[in-house]
Amino acid sequence: MTIQQPIPASVPPDAAPAEAPAKLTPMMEQYLEIKAAHPGLMLFYRMGDFYELFFEDAEVASKALGIVLTKRGKHLGQDIPMCGVPVERSEDYLHRLIAQGIRVAVCEQMEDPAAARARGNKSVVKRGVVRVVTPGTLTEDNLLDARANNYLLSIARSRGSSGGDRLGLAWIDISTSDFIVTECAFAELTATLARINPNEVIISDALYSDAAFEPVLRELAAVTPLTRDVFDGATAERRLCDYFAVATMDGLAVLSRLEATAAAACVTYVERTQVGQRPPLAPPAREATGSTMAIDPATRANLELTRTLAGERRGSLLDAIDCTVTSAGSRLLAQRLAAPLTEAAQIGRRLDAVATFVADGAAREDIRSILRGAPDMTRAMARLSVGRGGPRDLAALRDGILAADQAMARLSALDQPPQEVASVMTALARPARALADEFARALDEQLPLIKRDGGFVRAGYDATLDETRNLRDASRLVVASMQARYADQTGVKALKIRHNNVLGYFVEVTAQHGDKLMSAPLNATFIHRQTLAGQVRFTTSELGEIEAKIANAGERALNLELEIFDRLCGQALAIGDDLRAAAHGFAMLDVATALAKLAVDDNYVRPEVDGSLGFAIEGGCHPVVEQALRREGQPFIANSCDLSPTPGHKSGQLWLLTGPNMAGKSTFLRQNALIALLAQIGSFVPASRARIGIVDRLFSRVGAADDLARGRSTFMVEMVETAAILNQAGERALVILDEIGRGTATFDGLSIAWAAIEHLHESNRCRTLFATHYHELTALAAKLPRLFNATVRVKEWQGDVVFLHEVLPGSADRSYGIQVAKLAGLPPAVISRAKSVLAKLEAQDRGQSARVLVDDLPLFAVPSRAAIEPTMSKEAKELIAAVKALHPDEMTPREAMDALYALKTKLGKS
């Protein structure tokens, strides 16, 4: 976690430096004043073509960026450390600083240096912070990952009267305008944050220092505590109204007070970091709770949904299924994967769209090639709206609208577009075509990145601009002809007319010809200005006049172009909602066609998703492992799995999977979880048939890793995750558990696994896959009617083991651990010693004792949930309610004492 310093609401009155201003240069005085007004931020202080950094900022930046640390002047008798970054490469440097959790205030020159000079020698150029760059408030392409959303998230809390706090969450992506709010309980916070995966979280100072939040915040990339006013519920509605320029939020969104508080914190922070700019945001939309599959952070990590356990995108599920051709499509696919749906009809609509493009290969490929040429309109719009856009962003909108036209034409040829495709067509039709025509007329073929470079408006678009440009270019020709004339006149062939910022236009000759021009008669025309080592420089009055004309014409042309840019930008922003809707339409189309391509290439099938508790996968494959094996020319062995309720039972089954090491147990467990997940994001699945009753929560406990940073051993991590499953999984959950209990002594592990199976079967009653090396557990099938034993088949051949990766009914009797160890290259002496130890241990026959245990232990020792609730007297319940109603943080010591006595008295009575 990166901890950020609070940004104060305003400059504190005592922020000015304590030193006597007399000792400071005017520039340093200005620097320190601006720096003091932005505590906790690194200050990029613009000086000409560089951003300069001073004092500690310079020291930190030079280390973080590997740039040279120098000195500039003195402050209180000490050298001032300094370093600088060139403005044109500043985005690279910002990127690296942000990645290291450093937030930067960018301070620009707010006037032309000439204007400052005109005020007098000692005047400093006016400067001001125009923006604070933080991880959650980026818009620049270079700073953003094109394939991922960049969310800023705020958390607001309201204290529940009975101790159950509620949390309001709001998250925005200013590079795409998304704005979403929700409420959750504290217990759900970690899972919700894992799903949204924000790049920066803002919270109040109070929550930041609340011990209960500490473990949650520690997991986050960047946390910025802010002053209390940002989270003030009383002013939230007003701040939102101000942002959206409306009198009331009622017409835009219906928010609870808590959601509004969180949403207002987001917009306030955006205004502060963008220094008054208001990037357009969609009105806050409430995320429907319960409409997405709950997946806790451990499960997300274990199943390697968007990143592998090693933190790479490569090798993750997202990487394996992402065939999108646009960045916006890739972002949408990642969003969908993070939040699979739980409503069969909605899933069906997505599947219909995919099915359309599975069936119609020509339409799929045509659409994909149109999309390949479609630019990222959403992010172009976001940059334009905060004044950070360039000519290429305008071109992106032009090309986007043209691509929308092509896509519309192709989609209209579809026989019967399903509902999702029809809604894409409506979105693509929204932006006015006139805008694209206007932009096509206005913009040149080759466009500069930055508008101030000019030269992006097409010749013939604006008569005044053409005229000014002609004047500028003609003047340049005049200079060339003057050079020829002067060369003739002086007889110096090598005479050149050059330009620099100090002298403007000047005549330059080599030193040997210098005297000639300085003597009569030439000195009447050529006025000596400068003698360098090898050259002598002159001006002429004629050059001075031309200089003024050229400079004026060039500047006028640029200003005209900038005016045109602003006008075009205004036109685009006026239809911003339509452009954003079309951009979203593209993303939806990209995802549908990409999933169709995946289905066709990898032979996926449309899953049947319904409201039952069924789960029947025929010929299922692991989407990632299958692709990896295919690359190596190896086949993946498809396997079936049926957890559907058997006749006479309401709940789904629990499969107990045994089998040797390396047989493919973990792969089988994960593939079934991933198939359910893919089905519920509306994708086809790697199977020959799949029927899935909606899964509302997915749990996995697979693999094991120490979490030493949190002071948890491997076994502790395993138990914490198992506890979460046993406490939370309901009938509609899908649970996969891999080798529970292996991290401790054999009998402890076996006993925990035993009890966990009984609990899952009797209390949770959820569909479960449970892999284990404790073969003794298979005996439980005799007593637990919905427990089914399955095993992964291997063949023994000449004392070695051959893996067949086939899952079949039955149980394994051996783990072949020693054979696998031999394959891994353990020394032969160790292998043979292990074999003899194993033979001795097997003679003691642990399995036999387990069977005896099944017979001896009372069946269904798991108490039902109702039985766990202790039966309490009325007085005890009252006492508990009284304690719950106390808020020790808000009490004075005296009030706390009084409350304690009151409780004692109550206790005495009961």
Ligand SMILES: Nc1ncnc2c1ncn2[C@@H]1O[C@H](COP(=O)(O)OP(=O)(O)OP(=O)(O)O)[C@@H](O)[C@H]1O
């Ligand atoms: N169905 C399959 N078809 C082909 N290869 C497979 C299949 N399942 C697994 N494999 C291969 O076998 C290897 C081991 O699989 P996996 O890790 O799932 O085994 P395991 O039984 O969980 O082993 P252990 O008990 O040692 O953890 C995988 O890396 C994969 O390459």
